[in-house]
Amino acid sequence: MNAGLTGVGDSCKPLGEAMLIKNATVLSLAGSTVERADLRIERGFITARGRKLKAGTGEKTLDLSGRYVMPGMVCGHTHLYSALARGMPAPKRTPRNFYEILKYVWWTLDRALDDEAVYYSTLVGLLDAVRCGTTTLIDHHASPSFIRGSLGTMGEAFEKVGLRGVLCYEVTDRNGMRGAKLGLEENETWVTKNRGPMCGGLIGAHASFTLSNESLSACAELAEGLKAGVHIHVAEDPCDQADCTRKYGMRLIDRLAEAGVLGPKTILGHGTHLDKASLDIAKNAGCWFAHNPRSNMNNAVGYAPVQQMGKRVALGTDGIGGDMFEEVKFAWFKARDGRNGLGIGDVVGFLTGAQSLASMLLDTRLGVLDVGYAADLVVLDYPTPTAVTPQNLYGHLIFGMSSQFVTDVMVNGRWVVKSCRVVGVDEEKIRAEAQRVARKVWQRFQKMPPKG
Numbered sequence: 001m002n003a004g005l006t007g008v009g010d011s012c013k014p015l016g017e018a019m020l021i022k023n024a025t026v027l028s029l030a031g032s033t034v035e036r037a038d039l040r041i042e043r044g045f046i047t048a049r050g051r052k053l054k055a056g057t058g059e060k061t062l063d064l065s066g067r068y069v070m071p072g073m074v075c076g077h078t079h080l081y082s083a084l085a086r087g088m089p090a091p092k093r094t095p096r097n098f099y100e101i102l103k104y105v106w107w108t109l110d111r112a113l114d115d116e117a118v119y120y121s122t123l124v125g126l127l128d129a130v131r132c133g134t135t136t137l138i139d140h141h142a143s144p145s146f147i148r149g150s151l152g153t154m155g156e157a158f159e160k161v162g163l164r165g166v167l168c169y170e171v172t173d174r175n176g177m178r179g180a181k182l183g184l185e186e187n188e189t190w191v192t193k194n195r196g197p198m199c200g201g202l203i204g205a206h207a208s209f210t211l212s213n214e215s216l217s218a219c220a221e222l223a224e225g226l227k228a229g230v231h232i233h234v235a236e237d238p239c240d241q242a243d244c245t246r247k248y249g250m251r252l253i254d255r256l257a258e259a260g261v262l263g264p265k266t267i268l269g270h271g272t273h274l275d276k277a278s279l280d281i282a283k284n285a286g287c288w289f290a291h292n293p294r295s296n297m298n299n300a301v302g303y304a305p306v307q308q309m310g311k312r313v314a315l316g317t318d319g320i321g322g323d324m325f326e327e328v329k330f331a332w333f334k335a336r337d338g339r340n341g342l343g344i345g346d347v348v349g350f351l352t353g354a355q356s357l358a359s360m361l362l363d364t365r366l367g368v369l370d371v372g373y374a375a376d377l378v379v380l381d382y383p384t385p386t387a388v389t390p391q392n393l394y395g396h397l398i399f400g401m402s403s404q405f406v407t408d409v410m411v412n413g414r415w416v417v418k419s420c421r422v423v424g425v426d427e428e429k430i431r432a433e434a435q436r437v438a439r440k441v442w443q444r445f446q447k448m449p450p451k452g
Ligand SMILES: [Zn+2]
Pocket: 077, 078, 079, 140, 233, 269, 318
């Protein structure tokens, strides 16, 4: 159905080779603009944008004949380790609440992951994401049976597909002191080596209710020492605040502030049950919030007060795939259903927020297709019966466009998807291998005694 770019240009362009993309209809979600333009790409960046740019000597030219081009999507919060959970056998007990979902599903599954499972889980998650036009993912990883080296294994999968990633290992006390220590070390190793622009890192922390004061402070100290942020789940369910009140006699946000977790590079996952005063404390500290509407609905934990979170909100999937076209639709429908007063531009702002967040964390410029920005772009073969204009672009995004129209994807100046195929990888072989690995993971999952 999708035409793609068959027969035009090379399948995989090495960095450094210049390329001229002609006659693109360039969409910008950040400013809601729709403009016919040519783009020159060199060394992974856009170096010229304008009408009727002339090809230089030896410069490859690609004529898009008006096809739509938009900046690569960014997923602001995900868990690639869950990619092999699709269709998994039911847990030993049917979870009755959020805590039991963690205990019987995710905290059992993550212990069933080994090196091979982490690799294939990441790889198939990335293949799915990039086919949807997602070029950067901010991940929060857990594999307690394979901690040391787990982020490096994930990094190999990112490199193979050619995507950008901000990774962290979730430090928690639920696997004992040794597990927490190894988690801290894994974050330190990864963050020290990966400072962008393709891979970066944060200090991962699970959530207040699985972290002692010592472990929480250790995360904050490590982050401060490495000039990184902390990536932590906050008040996803009321149980997080209730635990904090019971054990420490204080508000959750005050506990995080006291430990030194809050700051402009820190991501607070969900914030579903933070009150206005807590949100203000986080906002004043410059924190980012990751909003994951599909996950919140799926776990029945409630609707986050996104209308009070300010401008630093990044849309994420929380492990429900990597399709940001899909997630933003749900974000909008949930906002409508929740009658929180947000406009369509506010909700699209969560998507562009994720691009701004990733730009900061990877020390590069994402989310706009203009001179000086990274050449991360998505080509859409979008057959619309109505014109796409700056005034109705957001309407097209919510009610018309979807990942099924993504034909080609470029990251860092290199085509990673061409004509709906991921470049340089044998997708069928990888998926077959992933199914073999998933069967082993599921067997271990079924034998694993629940813990937590
Ligand atoms: Zn999460």
